[in-house]
Amino acid sequence: MLSKATQVEYRNLIEAAKAAAELAYCPYSQYNVGAAVLTFDGRIYTGCNVENAGYTQTRHAEEAAVLNAIAGGALKRAAEAGLTQFQFIKAIAVHSRKGSDPWPCCNCRQSLSEFGFDFDVIGEGPNNTILCQKLRKLIPYPFPIEKVLASVRGSRS
Ligand code: THU
Ligand code: ZN
DSSP: OOOHHHHHHHHHHHHHHHHHHTTOBOTTTOOOEEEEEEETTSOEEEEEOBOOTTSTTOBOHHHHHHHHHHHTTHHHHHHHTTOOTTSSEEEEEEEETTOOOOOOOHHHHHHHHTTOSSSEEEEEOGGGOEEEEEHHHHOSSOOOHHHHHHHHHHHHO
16 A cells, blocks of 8 residues: 555656656557656656667667666765665656556566666556556566676675
8 A cells, every 4th residue: 555645756757657658759669658767866767668660679668767767867876875776766657658557568677677676666557546566576586686796796706
């Protein structure tokens, strides 16, 4: 159950994802997607899908929102506040203009998991409800990022 304050914050985040979806470049699918990342310090960064005639070069809205958050300095600010890469995202809202559940594709789930599993993935549900799941729930058997990081640390020592 989301607190009243979080509900207000999340509705605002969903609106940001909706606005971002309007900016999508999607001549091949006409399927506008917008995403909005809420950072640990309350800022919002958005992204939209950007398609390509080569199809595989298409960028997804969720990836773009995370990229914009990092390029906007959110990860650096988090580090300065003593937080890790796993703590800088509080939530991500996803919205497709044609209307459906907000769940990101599996590539995006993997991309998001680089930055933790404990943040909320949210979107608009039926009758103005807020759909909300932890990323962990969307990735039941995750690739073990901590083992890969540990492997690099081990080889340095
Ligand atoms: N799309 C996203 O932006 N995010 C996803 O996670 C799923 C798919 C985009 C890619 C493509 O431009 C359009 O939606 C249809 O697949
Ligand atoms: Zn995706």
